[in-house]
Amino acid sequence: MSVAELSFGAETLAAPQEAGRGALIWRRFKRHRLAVVGLWIVAALFLFAFLGPVLSPYNSTSIPTADLIRARDLDPGGSWTDRAGVTHTHILGTDSVGRDYLTRLMEGGRVSLSLAIIVIMTSMIIGMLIGATAGYFGGWVDAVIMRVVDFILTLPDLPVIMVLSVILADYIQDIPGGSVTILGIIFVGFGWVGAARLVRGMVLSLKTQEFTDAAKALGASNRSIILRHMLPNSLAPILVAATLGVGGVVVGEAALSYLGFGVKAPFPSWGNLLQNAQRDVMSSPFRVFYPGFLILLISLSFNFIGDALRDALDPRLKL
């Protein structure tokens, strides 16, 4: 190894020890106090929504038929005694058909949050693959895909969703998950375009960098260049968009459910809890307040986290 013996002083000395990338990102993320608070709130809300219904003694959907009169419309902290003499206490009261409101709030969170997470993950993955394909191959592939994207972006989403959910309502029984699945598909249908645009833009600049040519010269296939080089390098902005998107889907679900096109009874979601509560807003204002407050909290938290991630993942900032 004659060449190896030509050690070049400082050149071959170990590169400076650096903290891992993860630690660096976390340090920059922590500078945003609100985002750290947001992270705690999100964690708490996920526990609330996914662990809560399991721990709750009440069922979120079944109605206590026999004792309906005594159980319904209880105020927070209210309680009633059934024929067997057992007293039931409801921390947040009950709704107009006697279901425990806290349990419904937790179960509604489970529906809203799982919908948001699944929708965002699916639309980001679809958007990344389609956007990377468009950007990488360019030419007519790019032209066709981006015209489809433009078309979807020009559609007014609310009216389209209303029409679609009316049309699809007939098939709700045949689809596993029913209204939630339909809502998810509609959200993904509108959601992937943003990710596709973002990734396409990233790939357009990445593919002119020499490491792309190097991979080509090594004989790597287009598929492997996209999967191994293009996508990992465009992950940071996608992560930010996904985080900001979660809050958006929760709010979108709430808006649609509020209008009656979203998650259908008897399944609760934060949106339809809000809708069902509006009839009783004068007598029981707290039923509007709780789901509304949780929607506000989760979307604010995700927005703060997204903003902090944007700064933390920016490689130009080295703090």
Place this chain on the structure above:
Amino acid sequence: MTTNGSTNNGDVLLDVQGLVKHFPVRHGILQRVAGWVKAVDGVSFQIRRGETLGLVGESGCGKTTVGRSILRLIEPTAGKVYFQDKDVAHLDKPELKAMRKDMQIIFQDPFSSLDPRMPIGTSIQEGLNVHGIKGDEADKIVRRVLEEVGMHPEHARRYPHEFSGGQRQRIGIARALALRPKLIVCDEPVSALDLSIQSQVLNLLDDLQKEHGLTYLFIAHNLSVVEHISDRVGVMYLGKLVELADRAELFANPLHPYTKALISAIPIPDPTVKRDRIILEGDVPSPLNPPDGCNFHPRCPIAVARCSQEEPELRRVGSASTEHYAACLLVD
């Protein structure tokens, strides 16, 4: 398969014949082709096994395009590239993949030539994996090539941002070397480096060539660098090869007026030497609309009337004992 009159003695590894690459310039919403940039306009040369052919010229003269067309990183418009007697432009996918093993490239910019999200060991291994070498064997090769370029094998797990420009260039060389190629296209491999690092990398390339019998196409704009490393030198101007000769011959006895001007511009580190610098007037014409006749005639100090009408061919010139080619009507 002879183009320049040189004998085809089986030693020829790469034979480029009449290579042409025109890039379309598009305008408007309909993307109509408004013109063609004649980046490379009929370039022919041969590289023999084990030698280094230097390719020099100003920026924009098409030397990088030549390098990338040979590797089929861009599809040439016309012309033939024979590598080991096979036409590179007409290989199907599996043949092209097999050829890529034998032909590699080192890039100019050590910062954009490595994927920032990939540990350098993985980058080096990528080509091995593509060609079916995996696991322990691939790891062993990565360690070996890292040592060969003067890096520690333990560096394999680090990311590119942890290295300096010179170290990154070594990693780029290691990546090209891992597949044990026969030909390496060096696309300005040292022009982005500090002067002291430049000589280290040049010496490294030199040593690797001796050790592995590599053949280099060395693209550069710095004449001193090319003089240091090349066996033969080709000079390009506006998409055409204007002169091609042995290194010593070219630097001692340049025949084309453009080469003469270039060589007269090399700084001499001795203030007492009086030099006759040839100052060229004007700029390089746009390759979108190159001049008629000889490309160089608008700036040529010795141009005559027929230079603007006749296009000179690259032909053998000078004494019979040396292989010296030039594309000038006024040289014989």
